[in-house]
Amino acid sequence: MSESVIHTADLRKEFTVSSRAGLLRRVRRTVTAVAGVDLSVARGEMLGYIGPNGAGKSTTLKMLTGVLTPSGGEVRVCGFRPVAQRTRLARHIGVVFGQRSQLWWDLPLAESFRLLRYIYRVPAADHAARLAECRRLLDLDEFLDTPVRQLSLGQRMRGEITAALLHGPEVLFLDEPTIGLDVVSKQAVRAFLADLGSRGDTTLILTTHDLADIEKLCRRLIVIDHGRVVHDGTLPELHARYDSRRRVVVDLDTPWNGGVGLPGAVVEAIEADGYRVTFGLSGGTAGELVAALARDGALRDVSVLEPSIEDVVARLYAEPAVR
């Protein structure tokens, strides 16, 4: 494994929440948002960080960026301790929080970019080169002079990503970068990030609810639930571990009658009065299944569905909570 840019050991965050109990009495209880996360990310990796709402994704990201002070554990990002060395770390990372802007609401986008050059102390030439590239790849030109508050969400997000990259960060943190975007903007953002990641000098950490982001962008995937890592590996590994199946959907000329024994496949759904049947492959191949069905005759159409990450994750989330 090459040099790691992010390293955490037993990273924890607890919040004390006090809630009303009666007229004056308040009850305090401790809520664990992140319950011991061990993480090691190598330079140039593209990491997807997913989990249901309230799983601790954003809290982790905020601890990695120096916004929140951890309740316990070790954390190093680019060799810095995020909270203690916050301002120094800030020069080495870029942050895009999908739901809150890093830009100046009343200023034109171009003016925000200009300000950021002074804030991050970027040499003029570097700044100009990076901005020119983002303008080209993200089509910023038509709204560069528009105040940020008047931008559409898609335009703003392209602006946010540019703003986070102008100082050439080593790590780019993206918290739900595609949330609320239309299909075209989503694709533009994904294509840009894929290109950025493929160059290998920027590490990308991405939280998302849109699993297509992960499929398109991330080789490595971390699933977090109730503040704990429940999976850390590649997408195929996730499928293997949770027994994701490929599916074969067949249309028949005569309704399905429970038929012959089909090795390595199970019936998952019967639709359209038995004219359409979905099989899940467990061990067998699609070829064997189709051959067996064809022997029966009555086979009209076949389609094979690759396992979808949504299914896996839905199953993962649905598992009883282990606290």
Added chain:
Amino acid sequence: MAERLPTSLARRVWRRATTRTSRARRVPGRATTRDGRPGVLAGYRQLLAAQVRSQLQYRASFTMDVFGNLVLTLMDVAAVVVLFRVTPVLGGFSLPEALLISGLANLSFALCDLSVGNIDTMRLYIRTGRFDAVLTRPLSALLQLVCGDLALRRLGRVVQAVVVLAVALNLVHVHWTPARAVLLVVAPLSGAVLFGSVFVAGSTVAFWFVESGEFANAFTYGGRDFTAYPVTVYAGWFRKAFAYGLGFAFVAYYPALALLGKPDPLNGPRLLSWSSPVVALAAAGVAALIWRTGIRHYRSTGS
């Protein structure tokens, strides 16, 4: 965590302070360093400039605000003058002497209000999550807030305070010495730092309670009203708490005594009259510590 002990905090503050100066020495007085990087303070300067530009965008409204502020603060002075229609002496001070105190207090507060008076917008930053963005930039969080919220429209208050102070100085008889001349400049600055410390310390309440409301205002605006009169008019625990506990006696009362060469009616040692800068620095130190503790309790909001 061991690394959060106050001693290591002090060491860190010290280390940071020393590295700043050494870096500044490398590029004396230049906006851009040799490799084309903007200077250390360029970020703050640009934030400030952007803020001023946006405030000047609406000139008519700006002028009216400045004027309104001026009229409003004249009321403070009027209150002092009105009091003297009922009594010739207030807590051992004549009208011109009381005006001197009032002028010093107002100037201190006005300078502070101009720079850090908007710090309570921090509550808004925290509630809306914009504070996250502040914390991900390579600048001091406090200075970003100060630069981003400078309230130029409060300039009127500074002008008014200077006028009152000038009038008062004309009416009283100051036996001018070099030390007193220096004090006249240093005292409003110290007072501003003291007020600023109270503002900053008060604003940190928002780190713990997002809905902190107007709690801190009791001390900031309350402090302004307190300092506008000789502390001799107050009594008991109230005087002890505000004048000495929070140090408000050192904003205007003691500097005025020093300027007038008047002994303290409360029999305090003469040295007290000259100790405003020390008190202000101590207050700033305490405020900085409270701020640093507070920021570690920042919990951010929502996703």
